[in-house]
Amino acid sequence: MAVLPAAHPAVRRITGLGCSERIEIVPIRPGAVNGESHPGTYARDPGPGPDPDLNHVDVAHVHFGYDYLNPESARDVIEYLSRAGVPMVLTVHDIVYPSHEDARPHRSHTGTLVGAAAQVLTLTEVAARELWVRWGVDAMVVPHPRLLDEAEVSAAIRASRHLRAPGDVVVGVLLERMGENIEGPELLDLLAPVAAGRRGAHLRIVVESQAWRDACGEDRESGGHHLVAELAAEGGWESVRLTRYEARDLGPLLAEFAALDVCVLPYRFATHSTWLEMCRDLGVAPVLPAVGFLREQWFDRCDPDEHSGEVYDPRDPGSLTWAVHTAIDEPRSAPPRVEGADPRMVMATHERVYRAAARRREAASDVS
Known part of the structure; x- marks a missing residue:
């Protein structure tokens, strides 16, 4: 599977990639992060054909909301994965983009990604309801796991x-x-x-x-x-x-x-x-x-x-x-994490989602 942005430290924890020995991680493509070349970030590919880097990729997991993926890149990401025939799992972190005060362009790009995703995930029930109201998508809630062991x-x-x-x-x-x-x-x-x-x-x-x-x-x-x-x-x-x-x-x-x-x-x-x-x-x-x-x-x-x-x-x-x-x-203890937020449970949930998306891809290939 491919991850975007694989370079972001929180994404690896959120996705649970460090817990799995059964999933091979492939960065989507080298690109620019804060002016530096860094693996796991997206750079637009001007070529018309599928990218050879994705030849052995079954599923791509895109995390939308981090500054490392510009909203304007949404359609490019979809085209990039579509050319390779790779289904996209999308986790929506931010419905309102954290670096743009004008939320309308970001919401438009979020809608573009949501519409193209094989499965949409988000972190809270209230965000899932917002995604349903705005775009009619039935998002799966995968709670945020702990960042630190x-x-x-x-x-x-x-x-x-x-x-x-x-x-x-x-x-x-x-x-x-x-x-x-x-x-x-x-x-x-x-x-x-x-x-x-x-x-x-x-x-x-x-x-x-x-x-x-x-x-x-x-x-x-x-x-x-x-x-x-x-x-x-x-x-x-x-x-x-x-x-x-x-x-x-x-x-x-x-x-x-x-x-x-x-x-x-x-x-x-x-x-x-x-x-x-x-x-x-x-x-x-x-x-x-x-x-x-x-x-x-x-x-x-x-x-x-x-x-x-x-x-x-x-x-x-x-x-x-x-x-x-x-x-x-008035010091008090932090709220406990909700059920399902254990890193191993998060990884297991993601793995089920990845396998379901890959099976749908295989079924579509057999029909065609």
Whole structure:
């Protein structure tokens, strides 16, 4: 089977590819990711014939919603796979594309992919209903599995103890890739009341390295230090630090993330978030906006009053401060994962879907 984007670390966990010894993974085609050549990403093939790379591929699994597949590439992907006669399994992560404020083009491209897929998957029941309402597709719900195994979680938690002192309160703000769906640095000012009168309050700004360098322009490093110094002076935080990570290697970030008590996800719009699952794995309380299906993803089949996670209204600055205060002062455990989210069960579900799509392809070939 082929996977797009195979290079993305979360996709391998979501798909469960690391758990199977019976499926051979083939990257769809080399292409450009953030300006670099990287396997497992899509690049348009101008040739009229099928790609020889797909000669031995039975099924392609496309994950739509990541920035690594531009919405405009949707029709190209369909044509590329169609020429090779390879059926497509589609997981819809984002109905609203995370980097484009105008959602209409993305929804159109999502509809194009949905219509061409042999099977559509998504992560929550509410997203499946949305897909049915918009495009009349009966999507299968495959819940998000854990991103980290027990050894990774244990190692991250052990290492995190060296990054904070007893009694500290550490608040993280996830600026991610600083796309149009992220409130950005201006939101950091709204968190100043959280530190007021609170001893040992620390702020961590979590941002993708390349996005931060791009945002700082020519004066990259000093511009970043200036923002940190300004926040530390005006916000009353005992310390403020940038925590930068590489998009395709989250390993070095795990200890820093595990050291957080609370992580603010300042999305202006979204559907689902892989970062919520990182919070669940590492026991970090998320503060999430009332947008998309984030609330349903985090509290799936759970009572919100019994678990961590605070929801704020992105239109009301005061609600963000209240939500962070509540997450700090009323700590609770993360909601458990829903039934079927075990990585082995996710892999087994995907494998059944792949085999069914491959059988339909074989049946169609026999008829023709």
